Amino acid sequence: MMDLIDLVQTLTSPHPLDRYLELVRPTLTARRLRAEVVHVRRSAPGSVTLTLRPTRQWRGHAAGQYVQLGVVVDGVRHTRCYSPVNPEARRDRHIQLTVKAHPGGLVSQYLYQHAAPGLVVDLAPAAGVFRLPEPRPERVLLISGGSGITPVLSMLRTLADEGYPGELTFLHYAKSPVHVPHRAELESIADTHKNFRVELRYPRRAAETVAQDRAPGCAEVSGGGYFDYDELERVAPWFADAHTYVCGPQALMDAVRKVFEAEQLEDRLHTEEFTLSVAPVDTSEVHGTVNFSASGVSAANSGASLLEQAESAGLSPAYGCRMGICFSCTAVRRTGCTRNLRTGETGSDPDQPIQLCINAPVGTVDIDI
Template sequence: MVGLLDLVQKTMTTPHPLDRYLELVRPTLTRRSMRAEITHVRRSAVGSVTLTLKPARQWSGHVAGQYVQIGVVIDGVRHTRCYSPVNAEGRRDRHIELTVKAHPHGLVSNHLHENAIPGMVVDLEPAAGVFHLPEPRPERIVLISGGSGITPVLSMLRTLANEGYRGRILFLHYNRSPEWVPHRQELEAIAMQHGNVRIEFRYPETVRGRLDSGPSGAGERSGGAEGGKNRDFGGVNPPGANRRANQAERDAHFGYDELESLAPWFPSAQTYLCGPPGLMAAVRTVYEAEQLGDRLHSEEFTLTTAVVDPADAEGKVTFSGSGVVAENTGASLLEQAESAGLSPEYGCRMGICFSCTAVKRSGCTRNLRTGELDSDPDQPIQICINAPVGDVDLAL
């Protein structure tokens, strides 16, 4: 069948490929690529937008925790980014729900937050990633997230709830304040409906802002009211207020005592973590100290790298596919290619989606995430997370 379609494309659709004509009939109707139409747009939480997508028939679904790559055309240029679906796996109508946080310098996230409307069509890649729930399900599960890292673990929680999972679950989420938490009402409803699920919110910034005004709760439990009502002491902290305030600030940040108080059974659980670097580091510190590293599973959507001083960079970068040679600045090969006037394909810019893979013909590169050096010639590398060490020839 594919051979017949190739023949039709070659003989009957010149000068454009077949997909170019199909998309004139319906934007999501394509043969080789996959697309999705935005059907609903919700902006219920500060700083984020939730999109419901109706994918083309090629869509085969996702496993809770995985990510998808979408492509958006902005000012005539196609940009791709990775986002984790927040809906449970196995959704009957095959729709996808994405919650996108608008980052300060995020081109695609801000575009979607400000401009997404029903009827907009985006490119879509199949779901991918190894951050997902195992089969069979563990008897105990801890889900920890911060900020936009809520998306993959929310998909996990929704999936477990839909399955009628009976094991113990702790869902611990950190954010700026309650209004910044997407899907907060649904999380509260899950906690009310499932006695085996404990949902906790923590707002470190809010707690710090309240330290001068007396005692404060460190967060919220299972969607309940935040702490107790504070008495009015006329601007003077009551006895013990400073001690309680300091304890509240400590409780608002992740640590062993916080985890042990919420889920004393956590050493026997499988833990899934996604969030900003500070939270990720704090959780890993606890699990490594308790020798539980094999029970901690994490997903990162930010690239944390060591800063390289341009004065320490040596050699030249040759982009032999374009005939361009540039002085090595120590930045990633992707950034150096863009600085040299090239426009290589990329997606997540943090080593997740593999869109920016190119062949390194010669030279040594350093992986910016692991620090590992690689001097093997003629090897495909991800140029967003690799930087040259001396002279490098890249087939780009």
């Protein structure tokens, strides 16, 4: 079959076969993975849940992984990363994404405002190492905050579908009950699986608005503090014997890491970042010129990431996550030195591929974009 596709691809040169097929139907593709939006739901303020029907190339995802979604906004194709919220091994092969419309988020705002059944998007195979192990641990603790709920919700749904027999607690932080996507399903899972516990926290709400349990295994608490050791002991006193999966705002991630490092349990903690935590910048490094040689554009080094500096210079390099996890923004560093914004490490070997979103120039550099 692939030999036949290769032959047809040669005959249709210079354009790929998929360029002609999409004129017949956007989801009729030989190689490119695409998906059609078949259902849209806006149940939580500021977020939208999309159900996608992918083309035959889709091979599924593991709970916790992410996909790259490509959409055309004002004639320009943009790619972003989102974690499916549906369980892995879904029988109908559909994908469900819950997208939070972030302020200034070009793609998330577009999807929130304009996504409708019939929209066709580009898709990349599922990727990422934030996933449940095989065999499943005897105890699992899931912690999330805000839009970080998506990968851990997929884990919760997967374990529920599998009839997971172990002990499980899901702890989620949100602004208020209406800001918890899929809240009714969380209550249903807690009610159906007696070994599951769902703990919802709304620290910003007044303490007198504490809600009663909506289901025997689901508790909601308003007011009070944020995550700390005492909270961990309350919701999962067995956490030292569990595997813990965390995704959320940086403050939550840092608080969880602090507890697990103090308990020397780092090997049992698994995290997924959706914000970039950067190492301190040495102001003496902010000098020189950034040359984007393939475009013939140069700009004074501002100290920001190469992705941000390229955009400020009027360029539009591809990217998906801005966090260094998807490698969509990789480009070649021809000459000069760059610093990894996450680790603080520098590199100066010529003609090396680097990620624009997590690297900043140290003095003058030449980047092939």
